[in-house]
Amino acid sequence: MKRAWWKEAVVYQIYPRSFMDSNGDGIGDLKGITSKLDYLKQLGVDVVWLSPVYKSPNDDNGYDISDYRTIMDEFGTMEDFDEMLEAMHARGIKLVMDLVANHTSDEHPWFIESRKSKDNPYRDYYIWRPGKDGAEPNNWLSYFGGSAWQYDETTGEYYLHLFSKRQPDLNWENPKVRDEIYDMMTFWLDKGIDGFRMDVINAISKVEGLPDAPNPNGEKYVWGGQYFLNGPKVHDYLQEMHERVLSKYDIMTVGETGGVTTQDALLYAGEERRELNMVFQFEHTEKLDSGPGGKWDIRPWKLTDLKAIMSRWQYDLHGKAWNSLYLNNHDQPRSVSRWGDDKRYRVESAKMLATFLHMQQGTPFIYQGEEIGMTNVQFDSIEDYRDVEIHNLWQDRVVRGGQDPDVVMRAIHAKGRDNARTPMQWDDSENAGFTTGTPWIKVNPNYKEINVKNALADPQSIFYYYQSLIRLRHEHPVVVYGRYDLILEDHPEIYAFTRTLGDECWLVINNFFSGTPVFELPDHLPSEAPQLMISNYEVPENDDIRRIQLRPYESRVYRLS
Ligand code: NOJ
DSSP, X not given: OOOOGGGSOOEEEEOGGGTOOSSSSSSOOHHHHHHTHHHHHHHTOSEEEEOOOEEOOOTTTTSSOSXXXXXXXXXXXXXXXXXXXXXXXXXXXXXXXXXXXXXXXXXXXXXXXXXXXXXXXXXXXXXXXXXXXXXXSSOBBOTTSSBSEEEETTTTEEEEOSSOTTSOBBOTXXXXXXXXXXXXXXXXXXXXXXXEEETTGGGSOOOTTOOOOOOTTOOSSBOOGGGTXXXXXXXXXXXXXXXXXXXXXXXXXXXXXXXXXXXXXXXXXXXXXXXXXXXXXXXXXXXXXEETTEEEEEOOOOHHHHHHHHHHHHHHHTTTSOOEEOSOOTTSOOHXXXXXXXXXXXXXXXXXXXXXXXXXXXXXXXXXXXXXXXXXXXXXXXXGOOOHHHHHHHIIIIIITOOOHHHHHHHHHHHOGGGGTSOOOOOSSGGGXXXXXXXXXXXXXXXXXXXXXXXXXXXXXXXXXXXXXXXXXXXXXXXXXXXXXXXXXXXXXXXXXXXXXXXXXXXEEEEOSSSOOEEEOOTTSOOSSOEEEEESSOOOTTOOTTEEEOOTTOEEEEEOO
16 A cells, blocks of 8 residues: 555544634634634644635525635634645644535636626536426426525526535536636646645536436435436546646545445445545435434434444455545534433543544544534524525425424434534633634534633543544554454444454454443454553553453454454
């Protein structure tokens, strides 16, 4: 396996709106980020991935861009950006920006032109179609509910929007669109940024003809992913992008690719493919705890399923492509609430989840607040939520659909994206030290207990545990490059595996629940001289590792040879 800096790095994702507000307007900003870089340095991360900071009317918090080359007013200025980038580089931290190129905002000048007339030079920058039998051009469901098409009166046609109606999809078939995107990427790379996280990048090529999706249950709109995810020209476009832009810089790229299999990932991120460095897969975050009804159809999850998914990604990519490792981001509920116990064993389970993830092969991504064990939030009123997806759901199901509001609210509490978007909890002062003004979204009421100040004052905190995990990765190549092998495959409570590089072998043991199961070391592994590398409980010296009665959410990592 070839060595690369981005394989050895740990990434920290910042959702700027909720990270740190420097000017009291209640919205996080770039100066706020700059003021917290020493904190990130202390944690030890190598790279920051910054969610979008470009000019935007914020229908989807910056994922609807109206000018790719300007900073969003609320976040500051280009000078603030340059200052932030310099301050990151001065600390040895790299910066990866969000590239949102599947769609723009409806306020982007290209779209404003495009909708003016059918012969406008920008018409073909977007995907316009006439209606079919007095309705939408096809039956595709948008990611945020309802039709993926919006009728526009000026020209009497519909435009495609896979996300909100204020996020029209760009037409990648048009070479001018691709040129514009590549130029814009070059603009940012020439400023000295260190890579891109590419938003829904596997949706940029749509199947010709935009056919109706099969609709066995006769629903109004149905999921049409098979016609736009991993579409026919996506690899041509990415190879072109690589050739024209990416190959010219020493950067890191990670594509957000919903619905990909490991075989798809080898095409996007195969070592020799000249496309991307990594992809974000969604099997553990989308499938594990969802039923056939999708994200809001919440089901209990099984550890053996999680093992099967993660192990498949570890095995299938080994030596051929590189994994990204994540449990949280700005679209997912908080991992400690979802897979751990955010009450009695919050600290133990947050550390266990971190161990399980950071000890795998791949590049780990930490989402702001994860390193202090921030949890989901439970607002009582829909008014307290800000996310367009949550509001669309409420409209669809409660207001128009007449469903039980309590049931829908429970689903929002479990899976809503605002769980991850409440302000970063810095201290126990008002608004958790995030802002001196009124925050754009309420702070999680548990900030008095869960905050950075407390974490930094407590040597046993989750923060210092993450710091240790990051250090282990930096100091031991086996953590980065070692081969992964699952052991105790069928155990319902313990997730254990080994990592091997040359003669060195590490053993990772995680008790995923609050029981006290017994770990039994498989015979083929050496037990003579185990060296404890990290654990989330006190471990008696010379503990016999052939048989360990684990405590709730206990994690241990041993070097066996
Ligand atoms: C994925 C982003 O992560 C999400 O936040 C956004 O709503 C959609 N893409 C649309 O850009």
